[in-house]
Amino acid sequence: MTVSPIGSTGGGDFLGVTLAAFAAALVATQAICIRQGSREGRTTNALVVVLAVNVAVLTPAAAVTYFPAYSLTPLSVAAFAATGVVGTILGRACYYASINRIGASRTEPIKASQPLHATLIAVLLLGESVSLGHLAGIVCIVLGVAWITRETTRDRPAGGSERKWLWLMFPLGAAFLYGVEPTLAKVGFREGTPLLVGLSLKTITAIAGAIAYLQWRGVDINRPSLNSPSTLWFTAAGIANTLFLLTYYAALELTDVVVVVPIIQTSPLVIAVLSWLFLPRLERVTWQVVAAASVVVLGAGTVTIYG
Template sequence: MADTLIGAAFAVLGALCLAVQSLTIRLGTKTHRVTDVVAAMFAVNLLVLVPLAGVAGYPDYGLTPGGVAAFAVAGLLGSLLARFCYFHGIARLGASRAEPLKALFPVFAGGVAVLALGESLSLALAAGVALLVLGGAVVALDSRATSATASGQRLRADLAYPLAAALLLGVDPVFTKLGLATGTTPLVGLTVRVVAATLGFLAYLGWRRVRDGVGWRPRANRWLVAASVANTGYLGAYYAALDRAPVAVVTPLLGVSTLFVVAGAALFLQREERVTARLGVAAVLVVAGAALVVRG
């Protein structure tokens, strides 16, 4: 019981870090590109995680080829591709609209569990999926009604970014669980994940340089640094929570970040976003749906 409570506390801390990340990215992308955000985030992740894992895991890091492969795939899906999609969603829609859509990832995680792992579809799971879909529909409706977002085909493209992030984040935990099942400690596994994602990001930059023939110099400001620190805190809290508490406890508590983001946007981003009552309703629906999906 004590471990579960500690894990729950780490999950709430992770949700708070996620909210801070989302709100500061919204401010940072006013003057910087998403590529700058991702570069700053990987730099801070590596600066913190590599030394910690190197010291904590020495001399036996418990790595196997299968574990490295699983964490690497999780990193490419969740720490690289999902970041790009989600951050583009924040830049285009705003944090208060992108976050509830990204939080639909339990829908995809549940679909993977049913289709790939043969798990059954319970009534609670079906009800949770319905609430999540309803919450996403409310966000889409709210986005169409406000002048702060685009319209028509452009709006549909903007909505696709956080939804793609939700899909990637829904598949990511399958590989994370496979990696942890090999006996690798969470800290070492997390570091492998970030290193693999960073290598993927560097490969993308190299490809873009060859394609465009133009070099790229990363830029950062205080908001991007704050977002990077918050993301590193989230990753550490998330893996610490999973190490101490069941997924059924951790995932719904992480979903509280949706409420934090909507409240934070209403308080601190009044110039950048118009937070409506519908967004508050959507946030509550998403949190409730995530809880039902995980427990179902």
């Protein structure tokens, strides 16, 4: 691991940080929509609906904008297809299942351990460097995650302690999978593949893989009614997620993984506030949850300053 001294960011880095902050707000919006929709709908339907929105928006935009040259290479195709499998299918499946089981306000802070995985992988595979301040920020994130994990296992009303720890595998699994994804995306971008083309390939791979997997498992994919409240919430989540992908991947084009990914982890505090405002019957947002989310945000802020 290479540790660099504290330094300043350039214009591209500043724009990348700004886009990452917007992406964090969109993550929070998506989580609240998924939580609302999962009251009556299934998380498998949420995954398919959100992916369908991704494909419907991104693919035509990429096809028209870059026709006829899409700047794809075998390596970029493999890299972006891998992001679809790792981040979009497996990562989202864990993420949505976690929101359904332990709530958005607890899922997001636990998932905030993502920078640990993303930073280590980026340093090892991409040769990126981290500053001492950056490492301090990651320590704050870890402490916040540990705190929120403790609160989750203490106050969940149903099930024994073993069941509670099993629930935590969902957000922790999402954190690892989401941590792998940005390095794969950077590999694709280094091949010269444009943002929209890469995202389109990612989402097409994801929806095809998700549907094939669900059919192989014999899971019935209900054809959602357009008037169903859960479908409307899942569609809203899809719109938020599509905008998130655009801002997130644009940030990755402009600055390093080790800067962008931790900034996304400001979302837990936003989710805690939104859950308290809009989900009082579904989410029990305690002062401990808010405090733990604040520690995570402090860590992300430290990364922004010293990254």
